[in-house]
Amino acid sequence: xxxxxxxxxxxxxxxxxxxxxxxYTGLMDISAQSKVIYLEKNQVLFKxxxxxxxxxxxxxxxxxxxxxxxxxxETLIDKCDEGDILGLRPFFAKNDYLMTARARExxxxxxxxxxxxxxxxxxxxxxxxxxxxxxxxQTRNPYDKERSGKLMAENVVFxxxxxxxxxxxxxxxxxxxxxxxxxxxxxFIAKTMANSAVGSVIIQENQLPIGxxxxxxxxxxxxxxLLSIDVEAREVMTSSVxxxxxxISVAEAQMLxxxxxxxxxxxxxxGSDKSPVSGIISEHDxxxxxxxxxxxxxxxxxxxxNAKELKYVxxxxxxxxxxxIDSLIPISHISNIVAEINIAITRRAxxxxxxxxxxxxxxxFVWMNIGSQGRKEQLLLTDQDNALIFEDVEPEQYxxxxxxxxxxxxxxxxxxxxxxxxPSPNKxxxxxxxxxxxxxxxxxxxxxxINTPAEKNVEVSTIFFDFDFIYGAPAIEDALSSHxxxxxxxxxxxxxxxxxDTLQNPPPLGFFRQFLVESDGEHKDYFDIxxxxxxxxxxAARLLALSMNLIEIxxxxxxxxxLAELEPKNAxxxxxxxxxxxxxxxxxxxxxxxxxxxxxxxxxxELSKSDKVKLKNCFQPISDIQDxxxxxxxxxxxx
Amino acid sequence: xxxxxxxGGSTPQFWKNYVALxxxxxxxxxRYVVFDMEASGLDWKEDVILSIGAIGVVxxxxxxxxxxxxxxxxxxxxxxxxxxxxxxxxxxAEKFVEAEAMIQFLNxxxxxxxxxxxxxxxxxxxxxxxxxxxxxxxKNPIMDTNTLYQRWKDLPDDSHISLDELCDVLKIxxxxxxxxxxxxxxxxxxxxxLKRKLGI
Numbered sequence: 001x002x003x004x005x006x007x008x009x010x011x012x013x014x015x016x017x018x019x020x021x022x023x024y025t026g027l028m029d030i031s032a033q034s035k036v037i038y039l040e041k042n043q044v045l046f047k048x049x050x051x052x053x054x055x056x057x058x059x060x061x062x063x064x065x066x067x068x069x070x071x072x073x074e075t076l077i078d079k080c081d082e083g084d085i086l087g088l089r090p091f092f093a094k095n096d097y098l099m100t101a102r103a104r105e106x107x108x109x110x111x112x113x114x115x116x117x118x119x120x121x122x123x124x125x126x127x128x129x130x131x132x133x134x135x136x137x138q139t140r141n142p143y144d145k146e147r148s149g150k151l152m153a154e155n156v157v158f159x160x161x162x163x164x165x166x167x168x169x170x171x172x173x174x175x176x177x178x179x180x181x182x183x184x185x186x187x188f189i190a191k192t193m194a195n196s197a198v199g200s201v202i203i204q205e206n207q208l209p210i211g212x213x214x215x216x217x218x219x220x221x222x223x224x225x226l227l228s229i230d231v232e233a234r235e236v237m238t239s240s241v242x243x244x245x246x247x248i249s250v251a252e253a254q255m256l257x258x259x260x261x262x263x264x265x266x267x268x269x270x271g272s273d274k275s276p277v278s279g280i281i282s283e284h285d286x287x288x289x290x291x292x293x294x295x296x297x298x299x300x301x302x303x304x305x306n307a308k309e310l311k312y313v314x315x316x317x318x319x320x321x322x323x324x325i326d327s328l329i330p331i332s333h334i335s336n337i338v339a340e341i342n343i344a345i346t347r348r349a350x351x352x353x354x355x356x357x358x359x360x361x362x363x364x365f366v367w368m369n370i371g372s373q374g375r376k377e378q379l380l381l382t383d384q385d386n387a388l389i390f391e392d393v394e395p396e397q398y399x400x401x402x403x404x405x406x407x408x409x410x411x412x413x414x415x416x417x418x419x420x421x422x423p424s425p426n427k428x429x430x431x432x433x434x435x436x437x438x439x440x441x442x443x444x445x446x447x448x449x450i451n452t453p454a455e456k457n458v459e460v461s462t463i464f465f466d467f468d469f470i471y472g473a474p475a476i477e478d479a480l481s482s483h484x485x486x487x488x489x490x491x492x493x494x495x496x497x498x499x500x501d502t503l504q505n506p507p508p509l510g511f512f513r514q515f516l517v518e519s520d521g522e523h524k525d526y527f528d529i530x531x532x533x534x535x536x537x538x539x540a541a542r543l544l545a546l547s548m549n550l551i552e553i554x555x556x557x558x559x560x561x562x563l564a565e566l567e568p569k570n571a572x573x574x575x576x577x578x579x580x581x582x583x584x585x586x587x588x589x590x591x592x593x594x595x596x597x598x599x600x601x602x603x604x605x606e607l608s609k610s611d612k613v614k615l616k617n618c619f620q621p622i623s624d625i626q627d628x629x630x631x632x633x634x635x636x637x638x639x
Numbered sequence: 640x641x642x643x644x645x646x647g648g649s650t651p652q653f654w655k656n657y658v659a660l661x662x663x664x665x666x667x668x669x670r671y672v673v674f675d676m677e678a679s680g681l682d683w684k685e686d687v688i689l690s691i692g693a694i695g696v697v698x699x700x701x702x703x704x705x706x707x708x709x710x711x712x713x714x715x716x717x718x719x720x721x722x723x724x725x726x727x728x729x730x731x732a733e734k735f736v737e738a739e740a741m742i743q744f745l746n747x748x749x750x751x752x753x754x755x756x757x758x759x760x761x762x763x764x765x766x767x768x769x770x771x772x773x774x775x776x777x778k779n780p781i782m783d784t785n786t787l788y789q790r791w792k793d794l795p796d797d798s799h800i801s802l803d804e805l806c807d808v809l810k811i812x813x814x815x816x817x818x819x820x821x822x823x824x825x826x827x828x829x830x831x832x833l834k835r836k837l838g839i
Binding site: 004032034035036043106 | 692694699700701702703704706708810812818820821824827828831832835836
């Protein structure tokens with residue numbers, strides 16, 4: 001039977017790549033199995049975090065926006081118009097949707113089952129080429145230079161160049177893979193696979209690959225009862241195995257996997273099956289190579305076996321930050337991700353250090369990040385500030401225990417230094433005997449800060465109130481935070497000290513609304529965004545949060561958000577401060593990425609007029625919050 | 640409740656199958672069949688069906704493959720009706736006798752909810768055709784896009800809107816009109832929109 005509806009869809013699709021490279025009969029076949037979907041304005045097609053659908057989508061009429069959601073804030077990343085494809089991600093990676101697709105106007109969408117389309121991709125070199133090229137160039141339609149969208153937008157967020165380069169670089173894969181002989185019994189091969197957590201084993205004869213056994217074979221041939229687990233490998237293996245030469249690129253590996261519909265490629269010395277096996281490439285390697293996604297970076301962090309690998313992760317993280325900034329992803333979202341990866345790197349460094357020492361910690365301990373790391377506001381590579389708390393021990397053990405932890409901290413800090421985090425110039429480090437001590441000693445330390453804040457030698461205290469416990473025993477963390485919480489409440493003197501410290505930094509605008517710039521030194525006439533704009537907000541947030549006994553929220557943005565919730569009367573000001581803080585952080589990060597610096601100083605001459613206005617608009621809340629602090633903590637009477 | 644289909648003594652198997660479908664009650668994955676037909680005229684007693692186009696809708700999507708198009712061979716085939724319906728535009732299409740067309744139609748719609756624009760006339764014509772075959776009336780639940788539109792806009796029951804006008808209101812292209820299957824597809828788009836707006 002003729003199907004005029006399908007014909008109508010085919011007539012539409014044939015105008016758009018990659019469909020334009022298909023035979024009309026193929027298009028008809030695809031169209032006849034598709035769906036037509038109506039979306040009302042703002043209706044969601046799929047949501048970030050949803051399991052991927054069986055269909056991918058082509059916009060017929062209207063427009064669909066792709067956005068990232070963070071902190072209930074949606075940021076539009078890309079817009080799909082007539083003829084644009086979206087949701088093809090499952091073809092490349094079998095994860096959940098990363099982005100949300102929402103109709104920006106009333107839209108008609110064609111839904112095409114990926115399984116229906118798959119044979120046309122693998123069977124038609126032009127279609128495959130188009131998709132790979134789109135993938136590589138990160139544009140929705142590489143043949144159309146005018147319009148560039150991101151075909152894989154819902155998959156990955158990173159800058160074009162980086163993706164490009166990565167894509168054509170040699171893929172990283174497992175060298176010296178596990179192999180077995182053709183007469184080995186399958187049961188033992190499966191055991192080996194399970195024990196070493198690998199998905200495939202190469203079957204070799206005289207060092208030459210003659211076949212491969214993968215999870216897929218075990219599933220389809222053994223678990224179904226087709227063959228018993230006592231058979232020899234030769235009966236189960238898939239033969240012949242697809243072999244590739246060493247130093248194959250990511251792009252090529254992916255193409256071959258698609259072409260042969262396999263999940264593994266066997267690497268041999270010369271690329272033929274007549275030379276010895278030297279490695280194995282799995283689908284996972286391909287996906288990992290293409291994605292700078294936070295998830296992959298976290299995984300790589302946890303697997304890192306030395307400082308060099310951690311450094312590699314940190315470098316990729318910088319790329320991720322850059323591209324996230326470029327894509328206008330909210331800064332608080334980026335900070336969260338970066339903080340998670342920073343934390344993972346530190347954790348891994350601690351684990352590696354313990355391994356290197358060769359003996360387990362004698363008692364339980366906590367690794368504490370302080371300062372900007374503690375506030376999770378570290379986007380650029382800045383200094384390490386950290387401390388270590390260990391469980392209380394008998395006095396005679398104390399020195400030995402402390403010695404162990406000092407050695408551990410020393411090593412961790414060295415690892416982190418190799419990754420790129422410079423140790424704190426003020427020696428606020430866990431390897432400093434002053435900042436590596438027992439729980440009781442720490443409680444005494446905090447008591448001193450809280451009760452006699454302004455005395456000599458106690459002044460550096462503030463950043464110790466921005467702490468993040470990133471490794472160790474929750475019991476110690478709880479004991480310390482509740483001790484601080486108890487001690488801090490109603491301690492007027494402490495807050496007066498913090499308040500006056502906060503007001504040390506005047507609002508950054510002069511009387512004539514001109515920027516206050518540095519008047520001398522290396523950075524003459526530059527604007528010090530860190531101390532004049534960011535720090536006043538950080539300090540204000542700390543003071544206000546602590547005064548309301550919010551001990552465990554340390555992030556400036558989140559402190560303001562929480563304050564807005566707790567104090568509806570001042571909610572508006574707090575919200576403004578939160579926004580201003582994010583904007584300032586974005587300025588600083590962009591500056592830092594641009595000049596490979598810590599972004600402390602902005603060259604005002606390089607800012608556009610609108611950026612200057614944007615920057616100035618951040619100053620009013622600073623001045624307002626400082627006024628509020630002045631009144632609330634009755635500073636006029638103290639001074 | 641109409642029981643007249645029981646009186647015919649031996650009922651054909653396809654009819655038994657069709658009727659049996661209505662015993663269950665699975666509202667979860669409700670299938671709708673949006674259809675339209677061309678007829679020799681507008682008198683449901685005198686005129687006959689020339690072609691039917693029908694397409695399935697599940698959830699918020701038209702299932703393109705779930706499609707039926709059938710042309711009916713009729714003795715009563717006047718020049719006037721050709722002008723009216725344009726059925727001759729498909730001269731090569733295979734035509735079926737009315738009985739065969741009805742079997743195909745019932746096998747296709749199964750127990751789906753039937754949806755059409757100003758659907759009563761079409762339903763009556765099908766019932767007449769079934770009657771000529773000594774069978775009972777359609778069992779399917781029925782929805783009318785005209786009625787749905789009235790409900791959405793809170794219009795009085797006697798207000799009337801043509802499919803063309805409705806397409807204009809809902810901003811749906813009319814390029815696919817003029818054949819039964821084209822109309823069925825256009826009506827299906829109308830139905831999707833109204834369905835969403837009314838939360839059906």
